Amino acid sequence: MRRPGPAYLDFMASTPVDPSVIDAMTDAMSHDWGNPHSDHAHGLQASKIVERSREALAALLGAGEDEILFTSGATEANNLAIKGVMSSAERRGNHLVVSSIEHKCVLEAARSLVKTGIEVTEVKPGADGRVRAEAIAQALRPDTALVSVMHANNETGVIQPVREIAEICHRQGVLFHTDAAQTVGKIDVDFNHTGADLLSFSGHKFYGPKGIGGLVVSRAARLRLVPQLDGGGQQPLGRSGTVPVPLCAGLAAAARLYxxxxxxxxxxxxxxxxxLEDRVTRKGCPFTINPHAERIPGCTSLRAEGVNAEDILLHARGELSASTGSACNSGSIEPSYVLLAQGLSFDEASSSVRIGIGRTTSEADIDRAVSALLAAHEKAYRAAA
Structure with a gap:
């Protein structure tokens, strides 16, 4: 019998795969194992699973089925959106605008283009973690081809004004991309309402499998998106590679679950x-909540008094699974670049812990987490004294 592990409060990093998702994937692996791009009975049966998945994702996102492009996850989707637009001969110019609090895959994709002659402007958020639409407007130039601002931040949970930003972009003929990995399957996301031309999502952020996500591509953006994988062009818009049928089945099940x-x-x-927030910030408790605008449910950025966040998590490891920020940076000793961009000091950013609560979290998990955080803070504080 498996021993119960620590309370899991890192739902911004990943979510447990729902049993209904596992069932759907197992069934597809057992019965629909043909190549979905083959024109015979087994292939056509597998192809039906892929198309049903497109239908489920289109329904979830308020998009057309022909606008859904499956990828290996949000990292590929974000790279495709940014590099695909900025390498197009049809692009408006050589200028790209991103916010400075984007996920690393967006920031690094953007920065990698500098060596190709692309100019990149990074726009900082306000003290509450929100990127101001007027700041984006000021960053636009006649040669701006694309703006990328995430739907919600993965460290603070702050929801960004994407519709307002999209409207500003479109008035100047600029395409708009949003990384919605932290919102799809957590809050209602309607592709048309966001105003985005391109929207990325990831299955494992909403109780689906790892290894699959997607990019929603508006009909207006199609002509300005260049495929980034060479091959057979198995999917619409030329995305090459055999579509993973079981992962599609699992993704569809996760969409229906939401x-x-x-x-x-x-x-x-x-x-x-x-x-949780009431208990860890009571009078006499050593935590405060970092400044924030409206957030997605479940994401809390806590700042500890007088100690490093890494030390707290180390002392709490047997009782609590949480992080200092993005899972991509969890092995780094650098403070959160997101919180630094908001205006927090080096010490404040270094003492911040991200808590992520999900659908399967229980009140007992919260009790255990609060006790673990308080005890770990005391140990870390004494060790630092």
Whole structure:
């Protein structure tokens, strides 16, 4: 029998795969194992699973089925959106605008283009973690081809004004991309309402499998998106590679799960988030909540008093699984670049812990996490004295 592990409060990094998702994937692996691009009975059967997945994702996102492009995850989707537009002969110019709090895959994709002659402007957020639409407007130039601003930040949970930013971009003929990895399957996301031309998402952020995500591509953006993988062009828009049927089946199951339980899950998560925040910030407790605008449910950035966040998590490791920020940077000793961009000091950013609450979190998990955080802070504080 597996021993119960630490309380898991890192749902911004990844989520457990729901049993219904596992069932859908297992069934597809057992019965629909043909190549979905083959024109025979087994291939056509597998192709039906892929198309049903497109239908489920289109319904979840308010998009057309022909606008859904499957990728290996949000990292590939973000790279395709940024590099695909900026390498197009049809692009408006050589200028790219991103926010300075984007996920590393967006920032590094943008920075990699500098050596090809692309100019990149990084726009900082306000002190509350929100990127101002007027700051984006000021960054636009006659040669701006693309703007990329995430739907919600993966460290603070702050929701960005993407619709307002999209409208500003479109008035000047600029394409707009948003990384929605932290919002799809957590809050209602309608592709048309966001105003985005390109929208990225990832299955493992909403109880689906790792290894699959997607890029929603508007009909207006198609002519300005160049494929980044050479091969057989198996998918629309030329994305090459055999589509993984079991992962598509799992992704569709995760999408349907949100449609059935999304509202009740949000209510549950918000209730537990209030409980945790109230308890760790009571009078005499050594934590404060970092400044923030409106957030997605379940994401809390806590700042510890007088100690390093890495030390807290080290002392709490047996009781709590949480992080200091993006899982991509969890092995780094550098403070969060997101919090630094918001205006926090080096010490403040270094003492911040990200808590992520999800659909399967229980009140007992919160009790355990609060006790672990307080005990770990005391140990870390004494060790530093």
């Amino acid at each position: 449609e059935r339980h999304g509202q009740s899950a949000r209510t549950h998560i918000q209730s537990l988030q209030r409980l």
